Amino acid sequence: MKNAVFILSMLLLLGACKEEPAKPAEEGFNGIRYTATGSLGINVVHKFNTADLKQNTDYVTAAGDTISIEQLRYYFSNVQLKNADGIWVNLGNYNLLDIEDAASMKVAITNVPAGTYNKIRFYIGVDSVANSSGAQEGALNPANDMFWSWNTGYIFFRLKGKFNGNNPLALDIGGIANLPVIEADLASFKQKSNAITINTEFNLADVFTTPTNYNLRTMPSMIHSASSEGAPVLRDNIQSGVFVITSVQ
Amino acid sequence: MVLGLKKYWLVLAALCFLISCKREEEQHAPEPVVRVDTTAVFKPTPYSLKIPYGFPSLTIPANNPLTVEGIALGKKLFHDKLLSVDNSISCGSCHKQEFSFVDNTKFSTGVDGKTGLRNAMPLFNLGWAEMFNPTAHRFMWDGGNPDLENQVIAPIQNPLEMNQGLSALEHKLRAHPEYPALFKKAFGTDSVTIKYVMYAIAQFERTLISAGSKYDKYKQGLVELTEQELNGLSVFSREDKGGCFHCHGNDRSPFFTNYRFHNNGLDSIPADKGLGAITSIAEDDGKFKVPSLRNLAFTSPYMHDGRFTTLEEVVEFYNSGVKSGPTTDQNLKTHVAQGGLKLTEQDKKDLIAFLNTLNDYEFLVNENFK
Numbered sequence: 001m002k003n004a005v006f007i008l009s010m011l012l013l014l015g016a017c018k019e020e021p022a023k024p025a026e027e028g029f030n031g032i033r034y035t036a037t038g039s040l041g042i043n044v045v046h047k048f049n050t051a052d053l054k055q056n057t058d059y060v061t062a063a064g065d066t067i068s069i070e071q072l073r074y075y076f077s078n079v080q081l082k083n084a085d086g087i088w089v090n091l092g093n094y095n096l097l098d099i100e101d102a103a104s105m106k107v108a109i110t111n112v113p114a115g116t117y118n119k120i121r122f123y124i125g126v127d128s129v130a131n132s133s134g135a136q137e138g139a140l141n142p143a144n145d146m147f148w149s150w151n152t153g154y155i156f157f158r159l160k161g162k163f164n165g166n167n168p169l170a171l172d173i174g175g176i177a178n179l180p181v182i183e184a185d186l187a188s189f190k191q192k193s194n195a196i197t198i199n200t201e202f203n204l205a206d207v208f209t210t211p212t213n214y215n216l217r218t219m220p221s222m223i224h225s226a227s228s229e230g231a232p233v234l235r236d237n238i239q240s241g242v243f244v245i246t247s248v249q
Numbered sequence: 250m251v252l253g254l255k256k257y258w259l260v261l262a263a264l265c266f267l268i269s270c271k272r273e274e275e276q277h278a279p280e281p282v283v284r285v286d287t288t289a290v291f292k293p294t295p296y297s298l299k300i301p302y303g304f305p306s307l308t309i310p311a312n313n314p315l316t317v318e319g320i321a322l323g324k325k326l327f328h329d330k331l332l333s334v335d336n337s338i339s340c341g342s343c344h345k346q347e348f349s350f351v352d353n354t355k356f357s358t359g360v361d362g363k364t365g366l367r368n369a370m371p372l373f374n375l376g377w378a379e380m381f382n383p384t385a386h387r388f389m390w391d392g393g394n395p396d397l398e399n400q401v402i403a404p405i406q407n408p409l410e411m412n413q414g415l416s417a418l419e420h421k422l423r424a425h426p427e428y429p430a431l432f433k434k435a436f437g438t439d440s441v442t443i444k445y446v447m448y449a450i451a452q453f454e455r456t457l458i459s460a461g462s463k464y465d466k467y468k469q470g471l472v473e474l475t476e477q478e479l480n481g482l483s484v485f486s487r488e489d490k491g492g493c494f495h496c497h498g499n500d501r502s503p504f505f506t507n508y509r510f511h512n513n514g515l516d517s518i519p520a521d522k523g524l525g526a527i528t529s530i531a532e533d534d535g536k537f538k539v540p541s542l543r544n545l546a547f548t549s550p551y552m553h554d555g556r557f558t559t560l561e562e563v564v565e566f567y568n569s570g571v572k573s574g575p576t577t578d579q580n581l582k583t584h585v586a587q588g589g590l591k592l593t594e595q596d597k598k599d600l601i602a603f604l605n606t607l608n609d610y611e612f613l614v615n616e617n618f619k
Contacts, residue, residue: 132385135313135398135447142402143415143443149403151393151527152385227529 031118038194062209125156175226291437301460323453355555461611481603
């Protein structure tokens, strides 16, 4: 809920300072509308607060730690849209996003059924069924090095770098209990098209705050298993506010 | 040269056909590969596993049916040192057929002379784990893997074992003179991926069935057990004697394991959390996979940490050495509370005589596994 409120207020803010209005809003429905089977693109731009996120650059977290990152990779899967009847339509779709691979930051989904959708949901990670088998290809190939073979399951989210000087930072979030589920409201966008693109921002600063300031001097800075006490804290932080929809076109 | 109208249409139709074929291909094989024969039909030969007398039927995963080509590929991979980072060891280096697919050391040696942290497990009758263990924790001493397919890559990646990165392994296999064609024959794939390494080795492992012991022949009425061996079976089966059947099955089960996880009370506070480290559940601390009692003559030392060398030590441990800790198995605790099993010297000898009827010497020389 908190998440939705946050995103909604961001949307209001964004709406207020938008320079030019997009296409005139369609009346009579809330959300995005497909009149026939269509496509959905989700673009992700990575930020640290207002700055564009770059590797090997110092950023200061809410808890006051200076971090720099070498690697940021995460699964983006199970994109779901909620239709006017309140039913979630799961479009499946497993993607591995990697800030070193620009192409990976454009998620492409085909075969979106006709309908009006007012919410979107997706996982930063994979669902429990996919999580229980590494015998898969493509984004889910365990050779992508995002898989724990000693305790079968995917690494949903990986951040590697340094903090407060040369201290190693390695946060591997995995385990189905630690799966971040992102949900956002689409009601205010009112777009009718069969090829819709949702532009989002991923704010790394938010991984370290909201609801909990993650202090790397007191909390684990090396997470390599699902049982780490840091994992659920980071899961909650990722769930609330890390992703923000900036526009729909 | 001008083509007649009819011919022109034929060419066009052929082109359309080619394009549609190509699209399908691209979906299956994203990597650019040269495909020699686009029309070749992928038809591996189904393999029907012989289920031994007294064994329940074996459920094979629908997405990885046994085939002659898949099993042969799995066997080749299993015995290939290419699966380790420096091409120095294969799965078979520690899982030797002469010891029922294990070695005779406490901790096996991986690449660079590194040694593992637990005793290697023998490999036989693995396919029935799913039938008896409904949890997602079925393989390895700690239950870290839910099925054979997933188990395959754990030792390959483990830095103390083969230490082989999976992406690098894909490249090694793709560059190999034989493997691309063998993966194609077994799975119809144009691109060797880890998925099919997992599939192939799991297929081979499902064929490792051990059912040729004296006890198996006794159950078929082909041989008699001696009086001592029969008394040992009685010690095994009686609650007021060994009570072994709780975890190791009973005289109606051919597996001599329940395929589950228990804390057998080796230590009051387990140094190695076992299943507990995987599930993060305190009640699972100190629980390890119950090994089968088949082929014990070949699989010394015993326990997850290889602490016992002889069956005499093992039997004496259950007789008088079990420690009651917070997660120790309740059946064992009951005996501890009664002051141990109180087996006579004769009972212990008889029990070991019975356990030795479970050794399958035919399994060690089965040509199909070499």
